[in-house]
Amino acid sequence: MTFNDRIFGVLMIVLAVAYGWGATQLPEPFGGSEAVGPETFPLLLSVVLALSSLYLIVRPDPDNAWPWSRTGIELVIAVVVLVLYAMLLQPLGFIISTALAVGTLCWRMGARPPRAYLVGAVSGLVVYLVFNFALDLALPLGLLSFLEVS
Template structure:
């Protein structure tokens, strides 16, 4: 029966990877359309990694895994809800605020003190935003921070 659990999960994750990759291919083409690295590149890479990892679960399932319906299972459900809310909040709140809240909440759920967890989230969101915006020249949504722009 435990082989069956991994295979079901693997197939569901392959479906998710395909849907995620397809959604990324629907992003608007940047002006000029000749860039090798565009807004869909990172999501496509994530979709490929997810698909390969999921295929491994289908082909080589773990013989003695059990669905974690204890505290661990509840924490996994909380993590999924946080990630779904993160995806929905990216545009309205912006990358930095959404990332700070998501990373902070996940760190807190893993045992960090709330202040340290949310400071970690804020630092992580800011650093990744700066890397994407200035080093990679890929824009991330500003959301609430766009209200601070002058001009």
């Protein structure tokens, strides 16, 4: 079953290269001479992903089987939720899309839906406030853009 890890490793290297290339396409910040720009964190993530993928290719798990049971279905659901999250981030905004994504993932992990979506809403709001006010990094508000303070 080491073949599964190697296939996954190759796919993840392709993803790491694409993600790293996408990070280099981000626009330069105003001033342009900062050592840490908008591409720094995505590039770091792509390097970590590439190194982890190489490890999977070189040293695969000898007893690895694809999870075709309920676990496999839950993994597919999680991937679909994360893809939808990325697609809805701009139109719905960070708070709403994060509330929906985190709430759905919590629910799929066993939480009751009202509590799961409450956790999602609180998570989205708290992370937005930290990024916007503590870190001074703008996140999209989308449908909630009427709350934006000039």
